[in-house]
Amino acid sequence: MASGAFAKSPGQASYDVIIIGGAIMGSSTAWFLTDNRDFDGSVLVVERDPSFEACSTAHTNSCVRQQFSEELNVRISQFTADFVKNLRAHMGGDERVPELGIQSYGYMYLADNEGFADVLRANQKVQLDCGAETQLMRAEEIAAKYPFYNVDDIVLGSINTKDEGYWDGGTVFDWFRRSARERGVEYIDNEVVAITKNAAGNRVESVTLASGEVVACGQVVNASGPRGARTAAMAGLELPVEPRKRFTWIFSAEQPLEQELPLTIDPSGVHMRQDGPRTYLAGCAADPDPAVAFDDFAMDHNRWQDHVWPIIATRIPQFEAIKVVTEWAGHYAFNTFDQNAVVGPHMEVENFLFLNGFSGHGLQQSPAMGRGTAEWLTYGAFRALDLTPFRYDRIAQGRPFVEKAVI
CATH class of the missing domain: 3.30.9.10 (D-Amino Acid Oxidase, subunit A, domain 2)
Structure with a gap:
């Protein structure tokens, strides 16, 4: 059953995509990959705490707003509003999916x-x-x-x-995760403790789990919330998130x-x-x-x-x-650089994708960010919304994305 316990060990030695972190960002990405007809790869989600009791998703105040100063942030929230209000339709008309609204x-x-x-x-x-x-x-x-x-x-x-107001983020998270698993995404109860790159240092080749297994990957997504900087450091990368x-x-x-x-x-x-x-x-x-x-x-x-x-x-x-x-x-997961998301690939380690630093905006941005990350994993580009302003290179270049409406 999709709601059952996660296995401890991966079922394969290699996956096309490994997502580190199974809370709402990782699960949104996993679900949008399954919803993309052009993606037919294997996906492993590694979650260190399947109870999700301590994750940011579990402690959210679960609201959405359009009152931002940057158009891109407004558009992201508008997609969330549409997604929430039409959750069942977005999930293929599955009658088990509840009809939700926004208070x-x-x-x-x-x-x-x-x-x-x-x-x-x-x-x-x-x-x-x-x-x-x-x-x-x-x-x-x-x-x-x-x-x-x-x-x-x-x-x-x-x-x-x-x-603009309250919505049931817990139910959306539950259905992202449940539906992704039913569609073949593998979730495991484990933790990534090391990341190995190739000799040139420009690609991740594998991750090492706390249980000792080494799992090869085509692409890896850092969706580990407040632990994002620690995950990035395993790949030798700096991320200003704490x-x-x-x-x-x-x-x-x-x-x-x-x-x-x-x-x-x-x-x-x-x-x-x-x-x-x-x-x-x-x-x-x-x-x-x-x-x-x-x-x-x-x-x-x-x-x-x-x-x-x-x-x-x-x-x-x-x-x-x-x-x-x-x-x-x-x-x-506070981005000390500019309090905005870091999304997409690193400039040099090209198959390492960030999905980090939402600084309190994560739940309300999760549908658009999961969709955009899934697009990049599939096409090597953002399609529905251009999330390029959130890419990591702005940090390397000292070019903050300035959003004036940060709470």
């Missing part, structure tokens, strides 16, 4: 100064040109439509309530709001949104925000008491009396 309460960006307000205005032009329905709202307009906000310090807000801790709290309110709470990005950086009929979610980064150990998921309880709760209660006075229901820490 489109939107993202509400709040600007407390004219400089950031100008950024929101410039971003909206990009978004409208892509067909998004982003609206700019003055403080009094926000107060009229969302009377629970305190907007005394707000200059401008930006919100889009079409295809685990950064992000905190999430689910809370209930003594006086719940009478309408849905958009995913609100406070000028402080704290964000909050509707989570259930009577519960809400809040999140923020650590401060300071260093790289952490791969297994460090400890909460900073002072962060809530001293920082997050006061900001929430100030922005939404009705949230003065709230109670934490549950909490967790997850890891961003």
